[in-house]
Amino acid sequence: MYRRILVPVSHGAASEQGVLEGLRIARAANASLCFIHVTDELDDGDGHAGFSGTIDEFLALPGLATRRGAALVEDARRQAEAAGLGCDAVLRLGGAGTTCELILREARIWRAEVIVMGATAVRGAGLRPGSVGARILHASPVPVLAVSPPAGRGAARPMAPSSCA
Numbered sequence: 001m002y003r004r005i006l007v008p009v010s011h012g013a014a015s016e017q018g019v020l021e022g023l024r025i026a027r028a029a030n031a032s033l034c035f036i037h038v039t040d041e042l043d044d045g046d047g048h049a050g051f052s053g054t055i056d057e058f059l060a061l062p063g064l065a066t067r068r069g070a071a072l073v074e075d076a077r078r079q080a081e082a083a084g085l086g087c088d089a090v091l092r093l094g095g096a097g098t099t100c101e102l103i104l105r106e107a108r109i110w111r112a113e114v115i116v117m118g119a120t121a122v123r124g125a126g127l128r129p130g131s132v133g134a135r136i137l138h139a140s141p142v143p144v145l146a147v148s149p150p151a152g153r154g155a156a157r158p159m160a161p162s163s164c165a
Helices: 014-027 055-059 064-082 101-109 132-139
Strands: 006-009 031-037 085-094 116-117 144-147
Touching: 006 101, 014 031, 014 064, 014 085, 014 116, 014 144, 031 064, 031 101, 064 085, 085 101, 101 132, 116 132, 132 144
Parallel strands: 006 031, 006 116, 031 085, 116 144
Antiparallel strands: none
């Protein structure tokens, strides 16, 4: 069974489901967890990079996405702590690579044995091509468990098999 589980966290129901599944597996295997969030200061919190607003609003941005990301990993860390599980919480700032690259780099550094992540799927098509989840599935040096949220939460649908070709 896996002893070191890396769980990328972001906004939304799919990520929440990934955290819950990571906690469930860690509890069953008495494993350690590492939660990671990669942030971009121009991320609006819904995963859409870019900015549209006044100069005053722009000047207020520095640190906002970082604080949101820190809150995400801190919430996951608290859930692990409440479950009696050991964990690390990591926040990386985008710019030193793509989100996928930074997550996979952390998997290598932390010596993860599996990546458990929330992912949304398009009905009949698997993961959205080009998405962070699809890139991680394709490039990961360790097994990846992609978990979709329960039906009715977010835009997720039951996941279909996806080809990496």
